[in-house]
Amino acid sequence: MTTTPANVEVSAAAAAPTRPPLGARLRGRQNQNLWFWVFVGPFVLGLIIFIYIPILWSIYLSFFESYNTVTPTKFVGIGNYLDMLKDESFRSSLGTFIVFALFIVPTTFALSLLTAILVARTRVMQAFFRSVFFLPTACSYVVAALIWKMSIFSGVRSGAANALLGLIGLDSIPWLSVTKPPWYWLVIVSARLWLQVGFYMILFLAALQRISPTLYEAAAIDGASAWQSFRYITLPQLRPTSAAVLLLLLINAFQAFDEFYNILSSFGTYPPYARPPLVYLYYVALGQGQDFGHGSAGAVILTLVILIAALVFNRFFSFRGDD
Amino acid sequence: MAVVNTSRSAKIGSLLRYSALILAAALFLAPFYLLFRNALMSEADLGSPRWHWLPPTWEWGNFSAIFNDPALPMTRSLVNSILISIFQTLGVLIISGLAGYGLARIPYRWSNAVFYLITATLLIPAAVTFVPSFVLVSSLGWISTLRGLIIPGLFQALATFLFRQFFLSFPKEIEEAAFLDGLGYWGTFWRVVVPNSMGFAAAIGTITFIGAWNAFLWPLVIGREQTTWTVQIALSTFLTAQSVNLSQLFAAALVAIAPLLLMFLFLQRWIVEGVERTGMGGD
Numbered sequence: 001m002t003t004t005p006a007n008v009e010v011s012a013a014a015a016a017p018t019r020p021p022l023g024a025r026l027r028g029r030q031n032q033n034l035w036f037w038v039f040v041g042p043f044v045l046g047l048i049i050f051i052y053i054p055i056l057w058s059i060y061l062s063f064f065e066s067y068n069t070v071t072p073t074k075f076v077g078i079g080n081y082l083d084m085l086k087d088e089s090f091r092s093s094l095g096t097f098i099v100f101a102l103f104i105v106p107t108t109f110a111l112s113l114l115t116a117i118l119v120a121r122t123r124v125m126q127a128f129f130r131s132v133f134f135l136p137t138a139c140s141y142v143v144a145a146l147i148w149k150m151s152i153f154s155g156v157r158s159g160a161a162n163a164l165l166g167l168i169g170l171d172s173i174p175w176l177s178v179t180k181p182p183w184y185w186l187v188i189v190s191a192r193l194w195l196q197v198g199f200y201m202i203l204f205l206a207a208l209q210r211i212s213p214t215l216y217e218a219a220a221i222d223g224a225s226a227w228q229s230f231r232y233i234t235l236p237q238l239r240p241t242s243a244a245v246l247l248l249l250l251i252n253a254f255q256a257f258d259e260f261y262n263i264l265s266s267f268g269t270y271p272p273y274a275r276p277p278l279v280y281l282y283y284v285a286l287g288q289g290q291d292f293g294h295g296s297a298g299a300v301i302l303t304l305v306i307l308i309a310a311l312v313f314n315r316f317f318s319f320r321g322d323d
Numbered sequence: 324m325a326v327v328n329t330s331r332s333a334k335i336g337s338l339l340r341y342s343a344l345i346l347a348a349a350l351f352l353a354p355f356y357l358l359f360r361n362a363l364m365s366e367a368d369l370g371s372p373r374w375h376w377l378p379p380t381w382e383w384g385n386f387s388a389i390f391n392d393p394a395l396p397m398t399r400s401l402v403n404s405i406l407i408s409i410f411q412t413l414g415v416l417i418i419s420g421l422a423g424y425g426l427a428r429i430p431y432r433w434s435n436a437v438f439y440l441i442t443a444t445l446l447i448p449a450a451v452t453f454v455p456s457f458v459l460v461s462s463l464g465w466i467s468t469l470r471g472l473i474i475p476g477l478f479q480a481l482a483t484f485l486f487r488q489f490f491l492s493f494p495k496e497i498e499e500a501a502f503l504d505g506l507g508y509w510g511t512f513w514r515v516v517v518p519n520s521m522g523f524a525a526a527i528g529t530i531t532f533i534g535a536w537n538a539f540l541w542p543l544v545i546g547r548e549q550t551t552w553t554v555q556i557a558l559s560t561f562l563t564a565q566s567v568n569l570s571q572l573f574a575a576a577l578v579a580i581a582p583l584l585l586m587f588l589f590l591q592r593w594i595v596e597g598v599e600r601t602g603m604g605g606d
Contacts, residue, residue: 032429035508039425040437043418046478050456051444058455070462118344131591132348135355137598138583140537142555143576144354146562150569151357156372160357163374194354202595203602226336244603255450258539261563268564278450278540285454286544292458299454306448 062296067289080297089272090298093280094305100276101253103189108249109242112197116204117234130205134198141195141258148191149176149263153183176263179273184264188274191259196252200245207241208234243317247310254306257282277302358580361573362386369570385574395567396549397575400557403546404579407472407553408535414477415531416524423486424512428498438487444480450540457544467548476535482527485600489523490516522593523600529590530597536583554579 057070062080066072084090119129136144152160153175162172175183211234219229235242257278264271270279281302285295361369362385364378389397425431426438456475465471493516501511517524542553552560558576561567587594 033431036425036429036431036434039421039429039508039512043422043478043483044437044440046418046474047441047444047480050459050475050478051447051452051480054455054459055447055452057458058452061455061458070458115347118340118347121340122344129344129348131587132351134591134595135584135587136351137594138533138587139354139580140555141539142537142559142562143358143580146558146572146576147354147357149562150572151361152354158372158374160353166374194351198351199598199602202598206599206603241603248602251448255448257450261539261543262559265563278453281454282540282544286457292454295454296458299451303447303451306451307446310446 058296058299061292062300064293066293066296067291070292072293076293080293081301083294084297084301089275090280093275093277096274096276097254097256099185100188100256101250103185104192104253105246105249107189108193108196108200109245111193112200112245113204113238113242115197116201116208117230119201120205120208130201133201136194137196137198139195141191142262144191144195145259145262148187148259153187179271182274184274188259188263191263192256195259196249200249203241203245204238207238211237243313247313247317250313251306251310254302254309358573358577361570362577363574364570366568366570369573382570385571386578388568389571389575389578392571395561395571395575396552396557397554397578399550400552400554401578403469403472403551404536404554405582406469407542408532410473411476411535412528412532414473415479415482416528418477419479419482419486419527420517420520420524421512422483423488424490424516426483426487427490427493429508441480441483445484453540453544456541460545466545467551469551471545472542472551472553476538476541479531481601482531485527486523489520493520522596525590525593526597526600528597529586529594530601533583533586533594 061070061072063075063077064072065074065076065080115133119126119133122129154162155172155174155177156162157166157172159172159175161175165172173183175187215233215237216229219233224232255278256276260274260276260279261270261282264274270283275283277298281295281298284291284298360375360378363381363383364375365380365382368375368379389395422441426434426441431437460466460471460475463471465474497515497519498511501515506514537555538553539555539559542551542556543559546552546556554575558572558579561572561575
């Protein structure tokens with residue numbers, strides 16, 4: 001509140017330089033349209049330029065043959081789409097996503113709910129435990145990939161995981177250099193678990209704190225066991241949060257790129273297996289070929305897949321939430 | 324619940340809970356321990372087949388070495404990361420704060436239509452649009468420029484949506500008093516609303532900063548030249564392609580996460596609030 005009136009005059013004048021004096025315009029309601037666009041305009045303009053135009057342009061490109069160019073001339077109709085759907089490696093990238101999601105979604109969900117419940121019930125050192133589980137959120141996927149690939153799951157004897165195995169008399173495992181068995185899944189899933197459990201734990205903690213204690217008191221008076229109050233009070237009360245967390249986990253798994261790229265590629269090349277959709281798209285559209293036509297068709301297909309999945313999921317959960 | 328704490332089963336339950344918590348905490352802290360240990364090891368000790376709990380020799384020189392290594396553009400990439408994260412955070416706060424306030428408080432006939440135009444983009448995952456966005460940025464000639472790394476990230480529909488929700492719950496009386504004093508929308512926003520929204524802005528700001536600092540795919544696609552590498556891209560390049568002194572790479576990673584670790588130490592309250600707000604965005 002210490003801003004001088006002169007400052008306000010200056011900034012208002014900068015926003016709309018050719019208008020009558022400030023006071024006259026602001027008291028009345030006649031300039032609401034102008035003011036709406038002064039406030040909202042910059043954002044909407046950016047959104048149109050950087051979100052809407054690229055998407056429309058990309059849909060346009062997806063119907064053309066466009067190697068290395070964004071102004072193609074050769075119309076191929078739905079050819080790119082058919083190519084993508086026929087492409088074995090595109091389909092297998094969707095398969096990779098499904099396998100990944102089957103691993104990561106339930107484990108993250110269960111672990112973040114479990115840590116939230118444990119932390120919520122703890123009085124002594126609650127803040128410490130919460131901070132410890134939340135701290136990995138500060139880490140980037142690149143840094144986690146470095147620790148996982150070069151220290152924990154480095155195939156050598158002094159790698160942390162192999163050192164542990166050695167303690168109990170087991171042989172070292174070459175975690176990332178064999179595909180049978182596919183140990184690399186353990187590496188990738190555990191890295192993402194470590195990075196994101198704390199984030200979802202915070203969401204569950206906030207939801208747990210919103211549950212009214214009187215519900216538990218009433219249940220205790222009725223003689224409910226700990227399991228019963230969890231099953232019939234905690235879980236139902238957490239349903240909106242659970243639905244949101246599941247959807248977020250699914251969308252995030254679909255967008256997985258960082259840890260796959262950083263853990264699996266070495267010496268500049270990515271192995272032919274374990275390519276989730278975005279890794280696949282990255283190599284099609286931005287690899288040596290710069291194949292924007294097929295890349296755009298792939299992006300459109302993936303956007304549709306995730307949109308439909310999200311809508312079905314939402315419909316399913318809001319339908320169940322109504323009863 | 325405190326009533327039953329004296330019973331024997333509650334004591335056993337409490338013991339089990341603390342054991343589980345301590346074990347889990349140790350597992351969650353182990354990667355940080357490895358990061359610190361490796362960053363302070365000598366290259367020879369790190370490469371030896373023997374396991375060391377602590378560095379046999381403390382190699383503090385790793386930190387000066389990474390800043391003097393001509394192959395690893397550490398200073399440049401740190402500066403890039405700092406510039407990108409700060410500009411993106413301030414930009415998102417100003418642009419989304421203004422838009423959220425306009426949508427929440429200024430009556431306009433097409434306000435709802437504009438709101439739908441914004442929320443529709445929330446449904447499209449940002450990472451899936453990296454191909455079209457790359458196409459646009461490359462035709463603007465913004466590849467390998469800081470412009471290309473900063474500007475497209477300034478328009479966050481989720482932040483605008485959250486600011487709108489927040490301003491809708493802002494007490495109207497204060498604004499009306501300011502309005503009666505002749506401040507108008509612009510003056511009311513900057514002199515009354517903004518000073519009373521600092522907590523919320525801190526929550527959104529810290530989350531935006533963390534996201535910008537840790538971003539990978541967009542900087543990888545746009546920041547192709549070494550001069551526009553962020554610190555994540557620099558680390559990734561050495562991790563995935565070139566051979567490098569491994570303990571120095573860990574030292575560089577430690578430097579790269581240090582700003583965020585400090586933020587978590589001192590601003591955790593706002594980060595937690597930011598997580599709660601952004602995570603439950605749609606509700």
